[in-house]
Amino acid sequence: KENAIAQPVGTTLERYIMRKQAEFPFATGELSQLLRDIALAGKIVNREVNRAGLTSIIGAMGQQNVQGEAQQKLDVEANIRFIRALTNGGEACAVLSEEEDDIIHTGNCNGKYVVAIDPLDGSSNIDVNISIGTIFSIYRRVSPVGEDATREDFLQGGRRQVAAGYILYGSSTMLVYTTGHGVAGFTYENSLGEFFLSHPSISIPTSGTVFSCNEGYWFDYPQYVRDYLMQCKRQGQSGRYVGSLVADYHRNLLTGGIYLYPPTSKNPSGKLRVLYEAFPLAFLIEQAGGTAESEHGPILDIVATEFHQRTPLFVGSSSMVNLLLTKSVGAV
Ligand code: AHG
Ligand code: MN
Ligand code: MN
Numbered sequence: 001k002e003n004a005i006a007q008p009v010g011t012t013l014e015r016y017i018m019r020k021q022a023e024f025p026f027a028t029g030e031l032s033q034l035l036r037d038i039a040l041a042g043k044i045v046n047r048e049v050n051r052a053g054l055t056s057i058i059g060a061m062g063q064q065n066v067q068g069e070a071q072q073k074l075d076v077e078a079n080i081r082f083i084r085a086l087t088n089g090g091e092a093c094a095v096l097s098e099e100e101d102d103i104i105h106t107g108n109c110n111g112k113y114v115v116a117i118d119p120l121d122g123s124s125n126i127d128v129n130i131s132i133g134t135i136f137s138i139y140r141r142v143s144p145v146g147e148d149a150t151r152e153d154f155l156q157g158g159r160r161q162v163a164a165g166y167i168l169y170g171s172s173t174m175l176v177y178t179t180g181h182g183v184a185g186f187t188y189e190n191s192l193g194e195f196f197l198s199h200p201s202i203s204i205p206t207s208g209t210v211f212s213c214n215e216g217y218w219f220d221y222p223q224y225v226r227d228y229l230m231q232c233k234r235q236g237q238s239g240r241y242v243g244s245l246v247a248d249y250h251r252n253l254l255t256g257g258i259y260l261y262p263p264t265s266k267n268p269s270g271k272l273r274v275l276y277e278a279f280p281l282a283f284l285i286e287q288a289g290g291t292a293e294s295e296h297g298p299i300l301d302i303v304a305t306e307f308h309q310r311t312p313l314f315v316g317s318s319s320m321v322n323l324l325l326t327k328s329v330g331a332v
């Protein structure tokens with residue numbers, strides 16, 4: 001926005017949200033409060049993550065989620081914490097979670113927003129102390145205020161998101177989000193319990209020298225993906241893959257690079273979920289000047305019809321994603 005006030009590094013998330021809201025005369029504060037509630041849940045999960053080894057919260061629950069994955073205890077814990085924070089916060093009328101088969105109605109029927117969430121991304125990394133994250137996506141509801149949310153509230157399409165972001169529980173804990181006016185990053189100061197603005201305006205380099213994919217699936221990959229990766233290797237680019245989407249994505253967002261999760265025989269439609277992984281990260285990357293595509297066009301143009309629908313994901317620096325796609329022409 002033309003009158004956007006550049007905010008100083010070191011300002012708190014609270015002040016940042018308040019000043020941002022002041023730029024929009026018609027803002028009534030509900031989205032601001034919703035962002036605060038997400039940040040609070042992130043602080044709580046951060047504490048659980050940091051203590052995981054001490055509080056016997058590591059390991060599997062011994063049950064599967066709707067994805068057919070063995071739920072980790074921290075998957076379930078993070079899911080409970082975010083749903084509770086969003087319920088108590090009052091602004092979200094419903095939540096769609098990777099860890100829940102169906103919509104969770106919070107009882108806040110007057111809430112104007114719905115939230116799709118991956119409460120704990122990178123679950124396979126929890127017990128081995130590698131970075132993990134949370135991904136969220138926010139829509140203004142289309143169903144009547146005062147009633148329960150409906151499926152349509154969550155299936156509006158990626159370009160109808162009003163906000164999206166992630167929390168990265170890494171060497172430091174960061175909150176990165178957009179409300180459609182650029183991407184800002186906040187770093188958590190544990191001793192104060194506060195997020196402070198550390199990255200006022202994040203934009204991804206148009207090119208990079210990092211490719212991120214699980215090469216264990218090499219023989220599953222479509223030929224055009226292998227051709228692209230071979231070219232990256234001939235150019236001496238770096239392969240970096242943490243196995244937590246949020247961690248790989250965040251590194252590439254800051255340094256430039258491309259993350260690829262192509263179709264595999266195990267996941268012919270791709271592994272990553274549209275509503276709470278691909279859509280929010282695609283919204284963010286476009287706000288940061290990057291590109292997010294599947295094999296069939298821009299991620300944000302995917303027509304979502306199922307809550308846990310999956311898609312292939314190619315996301316990162318525009319010149320890298322576009323080069324990959326030129327190799328796919330005629331191949332798909
Ligand atoms: P989640 O832990 O939320 O189910 O997501 C896991 C995803 C993503 O975080 C990661 O990049 C990818 O799965 C790793 O998959 P592979 O182990 O198949 O590489
Ligand atoms: Mn995930
Ligand atoms: Mn998850």
Ligand code: MN
Nearest residue numbers: 067069098123
């Ligand atoms: Mn999972």
